[in-house]
Amino acid sequence: MIExxxxxxDKFKFEIKFNYxxxxxxxxxxxxxxxxxxxxxxxxxxxxNDNFYESIQSYIRFKTPTILLKDIISKNGVIxxxxxxxxxxxxxxxxxxxxxxENSIKLYGVIVKSSFREHSELIQKKTNNKDIDFLVNEYxxxxxxxxEEYRKLRYIITVPTIREKTFAIYKYGNEYLSLIFNKYxxxxxxxxxxxxxxxxKFRIKLLDLIKEETQYRIDNNLKxxxxxxxxxSLFLYRASNLKKYISSLLFLNTRTNxxxxxxxxxxxxxxxxxxxxFATLVAFNAQQYFGNFTTPLFVALVISYVFKDRIKDLVKLxxxxxxxxxxxxxxTVIKDDDNKIGLANERATLLESKHLNDEIKKARIPxxxxxxxxxxxxxxxxxxxxxxKIYNTALNENLNGIKVDGINDxxxxxxxxxxxxxxxxxxxxxxxxxxxxxxIKAKRIYHINLVMLYKxxxxxxxxxxxxxxxxxxxxxxxxxxxxxxKI
Numbered sequence: 354m355i356e357x358x359x360x361x362x363d364k365f366k367f368e369i370k371f372n373y374x375x376x377x378x379x380x381x382x383x384x385x386x387x388x389x390x391x392x393x394x395x396x397x398x399x400x401x402n403d404n405f406y407e408s409i410q411s412y413i414r415f416k417t418p419t420i421l422l423k424d425i426i427s428k429n430g431v432i433x434x435x436x437x438x439x440x441x442x443x444x445x446x447x448x449x450x451x452x453x454x455e456n457s458i459k460l461y462g463v464i465v466k467s468s469f470r471e472h473s474e475l476i477q478k479k480t481n482n483k484d485i486d487f488l489v490n491e492y493x494x495x496x497x498x499x500x501e502e503y504r505k506l507r508y509i510i511t512v513p514t515i516r517e518k519t520f521a522i523y524k525y526g527n528e529y530l531s532l533i534f535n536k537y538x539x540x541x542x543x544x545x546x547x548x549x550x551x552x553x554k555f556r557i558k559l560l561d562l563i564k565e566e567t568q569y570r571i572d573n574n575l576k577x578x579x580x581x582x583x584x585x586s587l588f589l590y591r592a593s594n595l596k597k598y599i600s601s602l603l604f605l606n607t608r609t610n611x612x613x614x615x616x617x618x619x620x621x622x623x624x625x626x627x628x629x630x631f632a633t634l635v636a637f638n639a640q641q642y643f644g645n646f647t648t649p650l651f652v653a654l655v656i657s658y659v660f661k662d663r664i665k666d667l668v669k670l671x672x673x674x675x676x677x678x679x680x681x682x683x684x685t686v687i688k689d690d691d692n693k694i695g696l697a698n699e700r701a702t703l704l705e706s707k708h709l710n711d712e713i714k715k716a717r718i719p720x721x722x723x724x725x726x727x728x729x730x731x732x733x734x735x736x737x738x739x740x741x742k743i744y745n746t747a748l749n750e751n752l753n754g755i756k757v758d759g760i761n762d763x764x765x766x767x768x769x770x771x772x773x774x775x776x777x778x779x780x781x782x783x784x785x786x787x788x789x790x791x792x793i794k795a796k797r798i799y800h801i802n803l804v805m806l807y808k809x810x811x812x813x814x815x816x817x818x819x820x821x822x823x824x825x826x827x828x829x830x831x832x833x834x835x836x837x838x839k840i
Contacts, residue, residue, distance in 0.1 A: 431464050
């Protein structure tokens with residue numbers, strides 16, 4: 354079934370990463386995301402589809418293959434694939450082999466990053482000191498070797514047939530590995546700093562690893578270094594570009610177009626035709642009854658013109674209210690190179706609470722205090738739906754010999770447009786203590802509640818609930834309500 358990871362991306366954006374497992378010959382998923390806004394934010398008055406989609410960024414890519422840290426440099430690990438591509442390029446240089454060489458470097462980079470990240474996150478989650486001790490030891494034993502084995506391959510391509518432009522690809526990979534090695538070593542130091550026993554045992558060892566890598570960067574003139582007294586904007590810019598370059602291997606090509614525009618235009622044409630029929634009938638009948646060039650005929654023609662426009666708008670409104678659920682806003686074709694591997698359809702609709710099904714109502718609306726929580730005015734509700742279809746037979750399931758078992762759909766929601774109607778982020782309140790009082794500050798927050806319903810082709814369902822906490826300055830927190838066991 355679908356798995357999700359929701360987090361704060363920056364001050365004004367939160368990100369949801371969906372993982373769609375690849376199964377059978379054809380895989381189908383549907384996600385219904387119900388966003389509940391306090392009415393004080395004025396969502397209903399300002400909502401339209403174009404504005405909503407402007408606040409969304411979406412990326413679709415292969416899920417990074419999961420490989421244990423110790424297995425990356427094993428005999429049959431990713432390092433072997435990498436070495437074979439280096440040797441093949443040297444023996445017979447051509448565009449295809451150069452592309453394989455470049456892709457294998459990117460693949461090594463994304464797998465190493467994923468492995469470092471998952472290892473670091475597991476250390477953070479563990480509470481047993483023996484487990485933490487084992488995991489930190491594993492990192493110290495294997496992480497540096499991952500870099501060293503990559504750097505040994507340098508001498509395979511240090512030959513006259515490999516030009517500097519091709520050799521630069523190897524150097525990009527090397528610099529990227531250096532950056533992520535330092536990043537996740539620092540992360541582990543942060544994870545263990547409050548554990549006196551573990552910190553005492555491993556702090557110096559981890560700092561020595563960083564010291565060695567920092568010296569390596571100096572000795573090999575890696576482009577940008579961190580300056581303690583500088584703004585380090587160039588460092589972040591370089592790191593961001595390297596990340597985009599290495600991870601580009603996983604991103605799939607997409608082409609998004611308006612969906613079902615033919616049906617919409619046909620309905621709108623019928624609306625225009627129906628309104629014109631009405632106006633023409635009124636004109637003919639008025640002319641026969643009142644004659645030509647009379648004041649009553651003039652009045653009748655003006656009235657028919659007014660009602661013509663109203664009829665056209667009413668037909669459009671009827672279509673929007675009754676057929677909107679069957680028509681999507683956008684259709685995205687997903688491609689791996691030139692192979693069509695899937696489709697994504699999406700739509701956004703402003704809903705009234707009476708149109709929610711019982712399942713969603715039960716998940717969102719608590720039995721008590723709902724009126725207090727929503728400021729007595731209730732909520733505005735946006736339903737954002739996405740249907741994904743993946744053609745597994747057309748999908749290239751291997752990245753340089755590594756099996757792909759899922760696709761990630763990354764969606765970023767920008768909340769900046771919803772902050773303008775909020776009050777100041779702090780408010781003064783009175784506090785009584787010891788026969789006196791003082792004035793203190795209280796934080797003013799708002800909640801966007803998110804209920805997501807996942808469905809697959811086998812009619813399995815999963816319901817997830819989150820709360821995005823905001824103030825006028827941006828996103829404050831994201832709470833997993835299912836872990837709390839209540840809303």
